[in-house]
Amino acid sequence: MTDDTLRSVRIDRTAAGRYTATNVRGGELTFGSTGDADFTPVELLLAAIGGCTAVDADIATSRHEEPTGFTVTVTGDKISDELGQRMTNLAVTFTVSFPEGEAGDRARAILPRAVKTSHDRLCTVSRTVEIGTPVTSTVED
Incomplete structure (x- = not known):
């Protein structure tokens, strides 16, 4: 792999049960394992999916018309079985509306195909989850 394919984040512990992920561009995201308002790692996975x-869908449809409403809901069941803890029944639901008129009609018509193309080919996150990619963990001294 070359440097242009490598993606990375750094995660620093900031307090008990709290962490900050930092990307190479300096963006930061706080998350945690406690019951506060921070996202949990599982919720971050759902948000990423x-x-x-x-x-992808927004780029494809908003070329034709800006949506008047755009909400994506992601759900799944966290289970523990003989394979360990994992998520099952992952579902992504789009609720999108466009203004009336020719441009809105085009955007509405494109939306299902854009969502399917993203799911089937473009979305690196859901493609990685569905295909199943091994994850390695190491501890450095």
Whole structure:
């Protein structure tokens, strides 16, 4: 792999049960394992799955018309079984509306195809989850 294919984030512990992820551009996202308002890692996974397809669908449809409403809901069941803890029944639901008129009609017509194309080919996040990519963990001294 070359440097242009590598993606990375750094995660720093900021307090008990609290962490900050920083990307190479300096963006930061706080998350945690406690019951506060921070996202949990599982919620970040759901957000990444939905967000990836949302971006693809938004780009494809907003070329024709700006949406008047755009909501993506991602759900799943967290289970523990013989395979360990994991998510099942992942579902991404789009609720999108466009103004009446020719441009809105085009955007409405494109939306299902844009969502399907993202899911089937473009969204790196959901493609990685569905295909199943091994994850390695190491501890450095």
